[in-house]
Amino acid sequence: MDSDAPEEGNAFWAQKSALEQRYQIILDKVTPHTKERWAFTAVALIIYFIRVVFAQGWYIVTYALGIYLLNLFLAFLQPKFDPSLEMDMEADTVEEGGPVLPTRSDDEFRPFVRRLPEFKFWHSATRSIVIAFFCTLFRVFDIPVFWPILLVYFCILFTLTMKRQIKHMIKYRYIPFNIGKKSYGGGGGGKSFN
Template sequence: MIIEEQIEENLIYKAIHKIRVNYQKKIDRYILYRKSRWIGNLLLILLYVNRISEIGGYHIVTYIYCVYQLQLIIEYFTPLGLPPVNLEDEENEDDQFQNDFVELPTTISNKNEVNDKEYRPLLRTTSEFKAWQNSVFSVIFAYMCTYIKLCNIPVYWPFLFSYFFVIVGMSIRKYIKHMKKYGYTILDFTKKK
């Protein structure tokens, strides 16, 4: 009985592992095609918008999808090694990260030369490929939710629409405060030519 359960678990593990390996092989083909990936993502978003406009409703699904996209954008533009923007506490100025991350380094000092100024772009919390991958998964998931009648919860959509913009405003304000606190800008991620 125990041996049969171990064999079944082993077969399930092998099947899941095989699916993961095949998925990774297929997804790795798209790493080099940045513009094509994002154009494909845009087409999926337009397909979702078309579906929503045709059937009407599903405002909660769209709201959650948009909030998730906002979170992806914030993670994409936050440097690696800093506390997440959503965990910043406005009242608590003496948090554990303040002493560790006063300002992010953008230069490297060489032992042979004093004040050697070499530009190094910051590393992102989420890579561009992972951001694209999560964006594609979220739009596909939101699209599939439009076929489930239970996801069509009746709400007063103008209230939800205005609430989304309040959330965007608050998030941008919090993100700007985070940028000032740790001394970085969105432009620090680009390469200097």
């Protein structure tokens, strides 16, 4: 009987590994289809909201989902290397007489690198929506609350957080989107590099 236990454990890990490989293959196949991925996530979020509205419950789960999605969105908007910290380090370097990184618009070009890449943002957002939907299947997660207070609090939190983020973007002059940026390529089927 004891000799069967390691075989069962190995079978479990082999099955787990096979499932992880299948999951990774699916992720690899959907990676280039950005619009379709986000459309799927939007539909999943709409279905989740319909479920919450018609069931009239799980407001705490929805609030937690909203806070988590807001945090993901902020990480998506922020640069990987915080310019405010870089400017502090540059000031210290200037005082010490060391090299200085470019700070003006005519200095060296530095591309915008996100703290949270788009694919990881999509993957985490979709996974959190699926988990939240799964939580709506169990009454134990339906904690009674007065939902308008949660909604107002979330709206205030969203407004203040986005206002702070936009001020940060203006102060350090970075744009996290490709809107309005030049794309290169001819009209004859050339590729754009934006």
